[in-house]
Amino acid sequence: MRDRKRPPAPDAAGTPEFPTRRAILGSALSLAGGVVAIGAGRGAAGQDAPAVVPPWTREQGAAITSPPYGLPSPFEKGVVRKPRTPPPVPTAASSGTPLQHLHGIITPNGLHYERHHAGVPAIDPDQHRLIVHGLVDRPLLFTMDDILRFPSVSRIHFLECSGNTPGWSGAKESWTAQETHGLLSCCEWTGVALSTLLDQVGGRPEARWILAEGADAAAMSRSVPIEKALDDAILAYAQNGERLRPEQGYPLRLVLPGYEGNMSIKWLRRLKLGDQPFQTREETSKYTDLMPDGRARQFTFVMEAKSVITFPSGGQALREPGFYEISGLAWSGHGSIRRVEISTDGGRSWREAQLQDPILPKCLTRFRLPWTWDGGPAVLQSRATDDTGYVQPQRAALIEARGLNSGYHFNGIQSWRVQPGGAVSNVV
């Protein structure tokens, strides 16, 4: 990060030096509001104040927010989830997070992306049960009260749908970051470490896989390797402090950090331990990657390192030449982000972006880079490197390796075109 936290340097009199330099912005930052003459008005503190007192200062505001669970300002009504292309049936659908309107790394719960295979069940938590059985010493049935009794953990992790970023083919120039990368969100998840629960049931030595099944009408089911279950898997009942949202699996979901989103089974009702993968519908006919030679990659669990510039991005506009901060998100299912580089000339030259701490494993990392737009055409790209040394590939390299048969796991470098008038669009 840039030197934002420098301590004030005391001068000879022991008072801190006041900054007068414009080192960061230089003269490039356009201040459209400009300098104003200070009017003769008097502020509340008896000090000179701008003459124009806005209307909302002249009358009492609303009392305590009602209803008592608050919502965004009506002026932000455009910042919502957006459905993807019409699904085959209405309940097998998805909607994307408006990444181009967001800041930092946390996704507010109301904007976390959705992906359902048979819609969102309305589950009474008092009636919900989790059964754990199969190759265990003690098959057990848990109520939510039971689950809440266990020792808990909290971790900030991203979730990304393996079908995020339809970059293999068919991309549209009009797409925003919500449409290219919006099946991606990041929350603080709280729940019980799956390893803690497995201690209770006593898994047998021959147990190598766990079937996780949801209570939705799809009975969404995936096989989870025992190594992952014992590592960092969470039986989550809370996101960003409060209980899970219905569309995120209320009252209980699996969270498999860094794995493709569909494996973090929502509305979790069953875990069965077995000695091999269960070969469910969702890991045979779906969620495999068809290669150019006609064979399919199966069990491609981990979401590889990836990044996207969220400002400036598709559908946005730069109003005039001058200073802008390029900003975006990087993540890796293998661990932490080590480096993000940015190109403004379509990949010919690269500069290293600043990373916002804390930089956490399997979590979104916000990156930023100051940029002065000269008013000419530009192509913006970001390239993430994770702490395994893996470097996010260019689209052409990815397609050369994997062909165009797959609809999943596209993690190629995203390109946004800035046109001379300032309009930004997706490069197809």
Added chain:
Amino acid sequence: MRDRKRPPAPDAAGTPEFPTRRAILGSALSLAGGVVAIGAGRGAAGQDAPAVVPPWTREQGAAITSPPYGLPSPFEKGVVRKPRTPPPVPTAASSGTPLQHLHGIITPNGLHYERHHAGVPAIDPDQHRLIVHGLVDRPLLFTMDDILRFPSVSRIHFLECSGNTPGWSGAKESWTAQETHGLLSCCEWTGVALSTLLDQVGGRPEARWILAEGADAAAMSRSVPIEKALDDAILAYAQNGERLRPEQGYPLRLVLPGYEGNMSIKWLRRLKLGDQPFQTREETSKYTDLMPDGRARQFTFVMEAKSVITFPSGGQALREPGFYEISGLAWSGHGSIRRVEISTDGGRSWREAQLQDPILPKCLTRFRLPWTWDGGPAVLQSRATDDTGYVQPQRAALIEARGLNSGYHFNGIQSWRVQPGGAVSNVV
């Protein structure tokens, strides 16, 4: 933290050891659901499954969430902000965060505590202006578009009202954590470092204080030392990813990490640089601490180290003897939490709690401790130590030092009484 992330230990065959020990929970954890016989039903994956298939699995759920900005489950309708005692006028009010229902460290935006001095103004961001003037080279007026052009920062910080925890006198046995400590929340704030903006206007060397004024009808105003402005002050426009909520200062607020909440001026419209404090109403008649000798402490900006157990806490109940995880929050306006100790015998003995990482400065830290309740009476306390070495005091020591004249800055140790039947109440 406990040893949750242990890597699976390979056995002779190279496969990870499956945990069968119940080291963490022992036999103390009561599993009320108990063991069930596995029925003859067939799950989606063709495996044995519990015979009872819940009703929500038998029908398609709701399609994409509508409206597209999501809300909590109807089963969580009791988890809302709660107004404090009736205010002198309806718009000078506050409402508390339901800490006893929350997990982790992030407060969802809909539950962030509120404190207004003249209600919540409905501000059109396109009409909003921030003026920076006084002892500066270039007095400037900024639109929100201008503010959004600047380099940005994101930080996770708590905010706490200095009037949080009415612990000096008048406490009630019925109080929940929402009522004792609910004027406390924690979000990821994104905005412009105030130091960056001050670079633009060119503060003069004699400028030592900054008046910050809100656009609400109270024209809420406080004086901020220049040292704080140059250190970690943020002009925030986003919380937890999205734009500020109206009740949190939409479209722009000051965030002064670690300082009493009222100084993080909401609906920020004016910053004036001066050579001394501005002695506003809110720092003379209000927000000073009246000492036993009749003198008032002024400019008690920093919120000292403090903690509260959120489970078990007032209004909750333990259903039976056995294992429970004691959990709560600790924080310090001076920096990071170094240690939290927990007593279950009213302060006679203490054990060190586990701290959930990441442990961030001026941020809530979640602590946890396994506890086996023997069914007898208990008094639960938590004691925070921050990285300056400051230790949260017992209530009696705090009152001996400060008397009972003040309504602010109570950071004494909180006590919850567990009665033999399991009911938990506030110790008054």
